[in-house]
Amino acid sequence: MGYSHHIAHFNTGLKAEEHLIGLLGRHHFLSGFRTYKKALSEITTDVTKQHPSAIDRPAYLDLYNQFGKGESYREFLRGTTLFGVYEPFIPDGIEVNGQTLLMPYQAYTQRYLNDWRYCPRCVEEDIEEGTMPFFRREHQLPAMTLCHKHQERLLVLCKECHQQDKELEKYSYPAGTTCKYCSCDLEPIDSFVNTDILWVQQSMLRLMRGEVEILPLSELKQLYQSQLGITQYCGGFTVSGRNMNQLAQRDFDNYFDPRVFRALFNNCDGNASLKRPPALNLHNVIFKEGVVFSPVVHLLIIRMLFGDIDNIPSVS
Template sequence: MLAFFPSIYKDELLYSVLARYHKRSGNLSNKHSTLDLFGKKKAYIIPDLPTDLEILLEKVNPFLNSSIDEWINYHTLYNYYTNFTSKEIKQSVRNKMLYGCGNTSLHYSTGQMAGTVKEPMYFRYCPNCFEEDIQVNGETYWRTYHQLPSVFICLKHSVLLVDSSILIRQGNSSYFYSNIENSLEKGNKSDVSKVNFDLLRHFAVESSNLNQKDYKFDQLNLLEIYHYLLDREGYVKSNGTIDQRRLEEDFIKKFKVDFLILMQSFPSGVEGQCWLRAITRKHRKSFHPVRHLLFIYFLGESVDTIEQYANKRYSPFGEEPYLCLNPAAEHFLQPVITNLKVTRCYDTKRPVGTFSCACGFVYSRKGPDKTEEDKTNIGRIKMLGDTWLSKLHQLVEIEQLSYKACSKILKVDTKTIIKYSKQRNSKPMNKENHIKSDLKQKWLDLINQYPILSRTELRKKDPSLYMRIYRNDKEWLKEHSPVVKVNRVTNKRVDWVQRDLHILGMVKKAVEDISAKEKPVRITVSSIGKMINNKSLLEKRVNKLPNTMKYIESVKENTTNFQKRRISWAIDQLKDEELEVWKIMRKAGISERFYSGLEIEIKRQIISAKQKF
């Protein structure tokens, strides 16, 4: 039974409280302290996501008036690393923190191990906080948000954080580093001289909020929110895809290169590896909180405001129905239009709405609509329609009003009135007269000039001539075009015995090349096929290549064998470091779900490697 337990300071990391207990207890060994706190000599004392919290709370409950939820929300980094993950991952991490997991699977679950954004190497502190702590409390402690990878300043004093000499990740995860005061003298400040200080403060606030609140973000809703805001900001094209090139350019321009490098989030790499492109598409993997915070800020929002856009569809012109702006119609200025097509202006990237009414009147304008008056504006009239032309005929020919008077009534320029009144008085031209006979003769001459070309090939010779005839007399063009040619395929017999031997030689060479690659590649039918640039042959002509397939069956690897080869490669790569299971798993790129099946093999290879090295 414990004789005492220290009070927890505001925003103190739970790991820091345990370290202060160890220092005050007088225990000479960490094993004695872990036995006091957890009832066992070895516990995983992890700074960011500590485990066995249920056992610990039961031990210290007589000395503290706190709950598990308070510990997790205010004294660990749980919310920071799980707020942007799925509900299943969030619950899984919480359960492991409460009841223990016995390995590093916590950090695999949150994506920390596989991600390119790394946590700070050393515990960080604020020099001003340190002095205040010593004066008020006689001791100092590690604050939670100071250890977040997206925080570089102290919010209380607006000064840069300093690195201590204590590593966050120790070789022995059961060790308490209790002499905090003695570790602060060797610290170094981060080099942020080229970075906007206001940005640093903003992300410190956002990161602190993210760490102390359970936002319950849903991954699918979050992606929809991102698409809504991208659409609002003009990054979604008319076909629904995102203008990734412009997005990347504007993203880098907004933050500047130095800041993105500091945040370990410069958008680079091939298309499938660029995090900025991936975060705007279906979320097939987790993204580090730093990158969500950057993207949310870029879209003009914060972690506190982003959820208000859930389940929203971007409508730059509001919801239908829309106003008909045809002065000649009885429903003028009435909301009757339901046909709206939204595109993007090529120059300004603003949304352009094309409104089509049943009366035939079609108009467009640039958006988005910001006021009620915007809804009555016309940017461009695309089609006047029969209703408008009928009204024009009545005003000009029956009522015999002047062109100027008509222009005021129909709300167009006088030149437009003159143009369409003259068109109405002109005689309609029949189809045969509309297409001059010399154009048809040109088409016939083109056929005579190139007798062996198809209709499509002739079209490429003179596209404008083809389209002028096609739009006005499609039937004539069809009757006076070359007949479609039917390609006849000559059946050439293949000597499959000879081809089998030839492919076998190529396959053996491919297997040698795959085996010689620096990083292991699994030997499969697919990988061999890609190497010889003839994957379909190996997949679809199995019966024709007996010798080749027999050889492939003898050399191809199943999942287990390939994982063992990757483990061997990873150990060889880490021979200059301390060999630990989690390091080998991460280097080999093996998921934690395979750990139990490979645990014996990994330990066997570690023992063998130590004897070898």
């Protein structure tokens, strides 16, 4: 890790809706340097795994030191990254200080979570306004497959020729509906959408915009436990405890259309007897320490138990 101790020259400015890491991609494109690492050498040394889903990372702190205007580090992250969506679900023992890369638990199992997504209509509007197209934060939200503005299906960067974990370094900015390397037509995300998925997407937007508050995570987990009847593993389960846990898990697995799980996760149906992905293990969500479960996981539980974020009761 390394941090900037002076104000570096940027070839572009941070836009109001832009994801903070997207700024680095556009800077690389305009810098004239061939490699992403070289273009960012005076800005940050945190140049690997440039995923939009990172909750915290050294590059964020470096850019906070560059662009912060007196607000706290967390306030800066809320306005420039997806931090506002993840913040309610970060356990108390996990620090957010820009020292290490912090990713959601089992991020690789969630469809499109690490893909840079964009709307072709937004790109057209950027070009019409004389603005270089950029990656919008709203499009990078977990589970987001539709543009919040145009309701069109989002595009992802070309899967035929991109290098694993190097999408942003190679493409720098959203460039329309055709791959600039292999000239293939980019297909919009073709994913199942129903009222539950639309609710998850709208809830993500509300969380990111600070339009809704959720109970502290410890209290939320208490509600999960009391509502579901889940018991904690302590050297083993009683027969009744095991049965209650299995019944709660079965009810959860059967609550949603199976296509919901397959639209949100890429490792469903790994076991013939289960259609849920491993990330939706209720016991782990309630009791596993030291990790940040995706907002998608929490929102699905909230959807089943309470119907809506606004219906979550207080802990008596």
